[in-house]
Amino acid sequence: MVRPAAKRLPQYPEAMHLSHHSILIVDDEQGFRELLVEALRTDVIHVESAPDAETALTMAEEKHYPVILTDLNLPGNLSGLDLIRTIRTTDRRAFCIVMTGNATTEVAIQALKEGAYDFILKPFTLVEIKASLKRALSHYGTLRENESYQAQLEEMVAERTGETMKLKEDIEHLFESFVAASVTAIESRDPSTSGHSQRVAELTVSLSEAVNRTEGGHYGSTYFTDPQLREIRYASLLHDFGKVGVPEHLLLKAKKLKPERLDHLLQRLHQRDLEGSLELFEQAWESGSDFDPARLKELMDARRRESRALVERLLRCNEPQHLLQSELNELVALENLEFKHWSGKTLPLMEPGDMECLRVRKGSLTPSEREEVRSHVSHSFRFLSRIPWTGELANVPDIAYAHHERLNGQGYPRGITSGEIPVQSKIMAISDVFDALVARDRPYKRALGVEESLDILNDEARCGLLDRNLLDIFLEARVYEVTTSKSREAP
Numbered sequence: 001m002v003r004p005a006a007k008r009l010p011q012y013p014e015a016m017h018l019s020h021h022s023i024l025i026v027d028d029e030q031g032f033r034e035l036l037v038e039a040l041r042t043d044v045i046h047v048e049s050a051p052d053a054e055t056a057l058t059m060a061e062e063k064h065y066p067v068i069l070t071d072l073n074l075p076g077n078l079s080g081l082d083l084i085r086t087i088r089t090t091d092r093r094a095f096c097i098v099m100t101g102n103a104t105t106e107v108a109i110q111a112l113k114e115g116a117y118d119f120i121l122k123p124f125t126l127v128e129i130k131a132s133l134k135r136a137l138s139h140y141g142t143l144r145e146n147e148s149y150q151a152q153l154e155e156m157v158a159e160r161t162g163e164t165m166k167l168k169e170d171i172e173h174l175f176e177s178f179v180a181a182s183v184t185a186i187e188s189r190d191p192s193t194s195g196h197s198q199r200v201a202e203l204t205v206s207l208s209e210a211v212n213r214t215e216g217g218h219y220g221s222t223y224f225t226d227p228q229l230r231e232i233r234y235a236s237l238l239h240d241f242g243k244v245g246v247p248e249h250l251l252l253k254a255k256k257l258k259p260e261r262l263d264h265l266l267q268r269l270h271q272r273d274l275e276g277s278l279e280l281f282e283q284a285w286e287s288g289s290d291f292d293p294a295r296l297k298e299l300m301d302a303r304r305r306e307s308r309a310l311v312e313r314l315l316r317c318n319e320p321q322h323l324l325q326s327e328l329n330e331l332v333a334l335e336n337l338e339f340k341h342w343s344g345k346t347l348p349l350m351e352p353g354d355m356e357c358l359r360v361r362k363g364s365l366t367p368s369e370r371e372e373v374r375s376h377v378s379h380s381f382r383f384l385s386r387i388p389w390t391g392e393l394a395n396v397p398d399i400a401y402a403h404h405e406r407l408n409g410q411g412y413p414r415g416i417t418s419g420e421i422p423v424q425s426k427i428m429a430i431s432d433v434f435d436a437l438v439a440r441d442r443p444y445k446r447a448l449g450v451e452e453s454l455d456i457l458n459d460e461a462r463c464g465l466l467d468r469n470l471l472d473i474f475l476e477a478r479v480y481e482v483t484t485s486k487s488r489e490a491p
């Protein structure tokens with residue numbers, strides 16, 4: 001990042017140094033010219049002369065004269081006024097002093113209108129002409145100083161503007177790098193959603209641009225500027241950043257029970273099966289001469305069938321798909337099972353925590369686990385709120401904060417309704433849901449096709465969850481193709 005260098009303003013000298021300036025005297029009387037050349041010449045002022053306007057103009061083309069003293073009546077085609085007009089047109093910095101013997105008020109006004117600096121009546125004294133010349137040179141000096149000062153200021157402004165632009169570019173680059181690093185952090189935490197942030201950003205920005213192109217309807221007058229589109233992009237890239245604060249096993253939880261817990265329960269079922277078989281053997285042994293091997297086999301087979309059925313039921317209920325009421329009822333049988341602990345106690349095979357997991361009607365998370373996963377939104381908001389976003393990006397935290405809110409208030413974490421949800425978040429919600437549906441298989445769900453996913457989006461809009469008008473734009477502009485065409489090509 002470039003820190004702007006401390007600069008000092010240019011210093012004004014007390015007076016303009018007037019050395020080596022040339023002035024031009026234009027008069028048809030040679031004696032008068034020579035007299036003035038001699039009288040006005042000094043060590044620092046070089047005096048030249050011309051007998052007519054044409055000659056003076058030729059000389060002025062070759063060289064800049066800060067002051068030109070001219071008669072009005074000149075021989076040739078051009079008068080003194082013509083000379084002043086032409087000089088002032090080509091060299092605004094030249095000061096013209098009129099010297100005339102037959103002045104009228106009209107002539108004087110005309111001369112001043114043409115840009116004459118001063119008007120001196122002949123005959124004049126040397127003191128008068130020198131005073132006029134001194135004033136003209138002093139004004140010329142001031143003018144030059146102002147020009148020089150202005151040029152320095154312009155140079156400084158250009159330099160500062162360049163530094164500011166560079167600083168802005170550096171800040172933008174810093175933000176881009178920071179956002180990219182954050183996205184990497186999110187995805188390394190939850191590899192199953194790899195690319196989700198990027199795809200949601202692409203979809204959300206594309207839908208926002210489609211809103212910009214919409215001329216009529218509810219969003220006809222909505223327009224996002226370039227900085228607002230950038231704000232939307234950052235909010236989308238970072239919307240799930242809070243997942244870094246959610247335990248990894250919950251983000252990746254594919255089944256209702258943790259693998260090690262399922263293993264434990266299967267082991268207990270196996271043990272229970274062995275215990276039952278042993279009991280049958282003991283009963284048969286104790287029956288002595290009435291021992292009936294065929295009957296024992298029948299009982300053992302029945303026992304095994306029951307155990308197999310219990311295992312299948314457990315595995316079925318452990319799947320994250322929608323649980324039917326009949327399956328929910330079957331769980332009661334599992335809940336009442338017992339096994340013999342090594343200590344000799346008879347204990348329930350399932351513990352309360354196991355049953356809470358298995359009773360989940362849809363998905364793999366219990367209500368408390370779901371809350372923990374949902375807390376990623378608040379984590380995202382807290383994290384994003386601590387970043388000193390520049391003014392143009394000030395809404396990034398608020399946009400991300402509302403990405404799981406729903407129009408009818410059934411979203412989270414705040415349960416706010418349509419009027420309180422930023423339109424950018426409503427756009428992101430459509431992108432987020434769509435990408436989650438079509439995303440390649442995640443541990444807890446299979447990937448859906450585009451058509452099936454769009455049907456679900458339509459259902460959600462019908463239920464008042466997603467914005468109908470925005471979804472129409474999403475569908476009409478085929479925004480969903482932005483990512484689906486890519487993901488189909490992806491390995």
Ligand SMILES: [Fe+2]
Binds near residue numbers: 240376
């Ligand atoms: Fe999210």
Ligand SMILES: [Fe+2]
Binds near residue numbers: 200239240432
């Ligand atoms: Fe998301």
